[in-house]
Amino acid sequence: MTKEKETVSLEQQSSSNRRAFMKFGAIGAAAAVASVVPAVAQTGKDAASPRKELSGKTSFITGGARGLGLATAEELARAGSDIVLYDIASKAIPNVGYAISDDADLQAAKAKIEALGVKCLAIKGDVRDRKSLNDAMARTVSELGSLDIVVANAGISQAGSIDEFTDADISVVYDINVKGVILTTQAAAPHMKKQKSGRIIYISSGLGRVGNELFPIYTSTKWAVIGFAKSAAVTYGRDGILCNVIAPGLARTQLADNPYILKKMMPNDPNPTFDKLSAMLMAGNPLPYGHVEPVDVAKAILFFAGSATTKVTGEVFDVSYGANARNVA
Numbered sequence: 001m002t003k004e005k006e007t008v009s010l011e012q013q014s015s016s017n018r019r020a021f022m023k024f025g026a027i028g029a030a031a032a033v034a035s036v037v038p039a040v041a042q043t044g045k046d047a048a049s050p051r052k053e054l055s056g057k058t059s060f061i062t063g064g065a066r067g068l069g070l071a072t073a074e075e076l077a078r079a080g081s082d083i084v085l086y087d088i089a090s091k092a093i094p095n096v097g098y099a100i101s102d103d104a105d106l107q108a109a110k111a112k113i114e115a116l117g118v119k120c121l122a123i124k125g126d127v128r129d130r131k132s133l134n135d136a137m138a139r140t141v142s143e144l145g146s147l148d149i150v151v152a153n154a155g156i157s158q159a160g161s162i163d164e165f166t167d168a169d170i171s172v173v174y175d176i177n178v179k180g181v182i183l184t185t186q187a188a189a190p191h192m193k194k195q196k197s198g199r200i201i202y203i204s205s206g207l208g209r210v211g212n213e214l215f216p217i218y219t220s221t222k223w224a225v226i227g228f229a230k231s232a233a234v235t236y237g238r239d240g241i242l243c244n245v246i247a248p249g250l251a252r253t254q255l256a257d258n259p260y261i262l263k264k265m266m267p268n269d270p271n272p273t274f275d276k277l278s279a280m281l282m283a284g285n286p287l288p289y290g291h292v293e294p295v296d297v298a299k300a301i302l303f304f305a306g307s308a309t310t311k312v313t314g315e316v317f318d319v320s321y322g323a324n325a326r327n328v329a
């Protein structure tokens with residue numbers, strides 16, 4: 001069954017459920033559900049295993065070796081999707097003040113995903129490299145059959161006052177956080193256009209909604225991600241490609257929980273920790289949290305990858321303990 005047909009048949013099911021409910025009440029509707037679900041459960045790429053929301057789909061996640069990318073990969077895999085983890089996995093990037101993933105992280109991530117019972121490719125590559133991304137997406141389609149969901153997640157952070165940043169500091173964060181997202185989209189679009197379907201989910205930040213004196217360059221890259229994602233939504237809507245953005249608040253990952261960022265955020269504390277930072281930030285938040293966990297963000301990404309959002313594009317969705325409630329719109 002094609003993906004389009006799958007969507008239609010789910011819609012048909014729910015309208016037949018509605019009709020059954022009106023005619024026979026709740027028991028009739030339950031019988032109608034029972035009569036259609038097994039038929040769906042037996043179709044698709046793997047008829048032997050129970051069908052899940054993303055069974056038969058393939059998800060490509062940049063920066064998938066750890067943090068939000070890995071949590072997303074786990075969530076999408078639990079929903080039945082095969083996974084491609086695309087990550088630079090080089091341990092260090094010049095002009096980035098904290099360690100990034102290495103080979104061991106990428107291999108451990110692949111093992112974690114495979115343990116969930118789906119296929120997983122781990123591809124070492126840089127989102128700044130057009131050819132590498134093009135090759136990785138082509139390999140995805142040839143080995144896993146399709147490219148259905150792309151999560152443009154790879155990103156780096158840096159902190160300091162505007163006056164401190166060198167040319168090289170500015171270039172590295174723009175090249176990864178903005179150009180990398182654009183190249184990821186350009187590499188994915190031809191495959192998704194051919195399929196006439198696809199989801200691209202962009203990871204911006206709560207800082208992509210406001211100004212911030214401690215993360216001025218990073219903040220501007222995260223605004224750029226939103227501007228680009230909305231442009232992609234407008235461009236590719238008629239090709240069946242939906243483009244939405246998740247804007248996480250502070251998340252417990254090594255991008256934030258590292259000595260470089262913590263010292264910048266808590267300059268007066270001789271022993272800054274992520275938990276202290278979270279407690280400090282909680283005071284200003286509508287919900288009683290100072291940070292989110294990676295799984296909180298991953299669940300929102302799953303929502304934008306799944307059947308609940310087939311008619312949604314160009315949206316920005318915050319996972320940020322209510323912080324966006326203070327913003328203008």
Ligand SMILES: NC(=O)c1ccc[n+]([C@@H]2O[C@H](COP(=O)([O-])OP(=O)(O)OC[C@H]3O[C@@H](n4cnc5c(N)ncnc54)[C@H](O)[C@@H]3O)[C@@H](O)[C@H]2O)c1
Pocket residue numbers: 062063064065066067068069086087088089090100101102125126127128153154155156157176180203204205206247248249250251252253254255256
């Ligand atoms: N952690 C937070 O508080 C937070 C908040 C808002 C938004 N975000 C965004 O979420 C995304 C993921 O961040 P995270 O917190 O999981 O960080 P992380 O550092 O834990 O993970 C980022 C991953 O991206 C990979 N990566 C970095 N540069 C790359 C490149 N050039 N090519 C390919 N892979 C590369 C790293 O190796 C790493 O595995 C980023 O875009 C970040 O800006 C994070």
